[in-house]
Amino acid sequence: xxxxxxxxxxxxxxxxxxxxxxxxxxxxxxxxxxxxxxxxxxxxxxxxxxxxxxxxxxxxxxxxxxxxxxxxxxxxxxxxxxxxxxxxxxxxxxxxxxxxxxxxxxxxxxxxxxxxxxxxxxxxxxxxxxxxxxxxxxxxxxxxxxxxxxxxxxxxxxxxxxxxxxxxxxxxxxxxxxxxxxxxx
Amino acid sequence: xxxxxxxxxxxxxxxxxxxxxxxxxxxxxxxxxxxxxxxxxxxxxxxxxxxxxxxxxxxxxxxx
Numbered sequence: 001x002x003x004x005x006x007x008x009x010x011x012x013x014x015x016x017x018x019x020x021x022x023x024x025x026x027x028x029x030x031x032x033x034x035x036x037x038x039x040x041x042x043x044x045x046x047x048x049x050x051x052x053x054x055x056x057x058x059x060x061x062x063x064x065x066x067x068x069x070x071x072x073x074x075x076x077x078x079x080x081x082x083x084x085x086x087x088x089x090x091x092x093x094x095x096x097x098x099x100x101x102x103x104x105x106x107x108x109x110x111x112x113x114x115x116x117x118x119x120x121x122x123x124x125x126x127x128x129x130x131x132x133x134x135x136x137x138x139x140x141x142x143x144x145x146x147x148x149x150x151x152x153x154x155x156x157x158x159x160x161x162x163x164x165x166x167x168x169x170x171x172x173x174x175x176x177x178x179x180x181x182x183x184x185x
Numbered sequence: 186x187x188x189x190x191x192x193x194x195x196x197x198x199x200x201x202x203x204x205x206x207x208x209x210x211x212x213x214x215x216x217x218x219x220x221x222x223x224x225x226x227x228x229x230x231x232x233x234x235x236x237x238x239x240x241x242x243x244x245x246x247x248x249x
Contacts, residue, residue: 009212016216020223027231034238045249122248137248 047125049134055110059084063132064108070181071096073174079103085114085127085149088156094163094182098172099142107133115151118164126151139166 058064071081084091114127149160165182
């Protein structure tokens, strides 16, 4: 090959590689833009909450004592469900939540690392002892959804699951204390 | 003529005449094919990502 065609060819190869690198750059930028756009406009973010709690005493007093567990509708209408994830059960075992309203799930563990997901939704978080896991979401469909532990936590891990009962506005009736329990079906 | 006489090794490179112009043409075409193949593969992955994002992830609702 003479020098002239080789130089032309190498320039052409360099051009191809630069074009490809530009295309990859555009794809990476588009993917990051989609993530940022979704976060800003649709409020879809990875759940992130850094809040410490003492796992040795969380059941004795305060937010995660027994009488505070389950779903509570505050005076301003905000819905919060407090759940303890422990070997090998969720307390309470059934969580009643409304459809079409923003809800907050707050979870804590007194023993080992657990994790939750709610089937058919984007709810998915770890529950690490020493921290409060918090997820904001809004359910779009009524029905019973499975909430299994998705982080291996011991021999009974496969038996560790709860039910999320998503109720319509007519069915979601808080009592005088603002508490809502699962409807019997 | 003996049947089992060893024959000299066949070396195709010795016999073929490599035309510089033809070689240059091939070297132009091969990277183009690689680019088309890689582009198609990346396009399929991107389409799969967009399909899962639009038809699975977004309908599952907000979370944060």
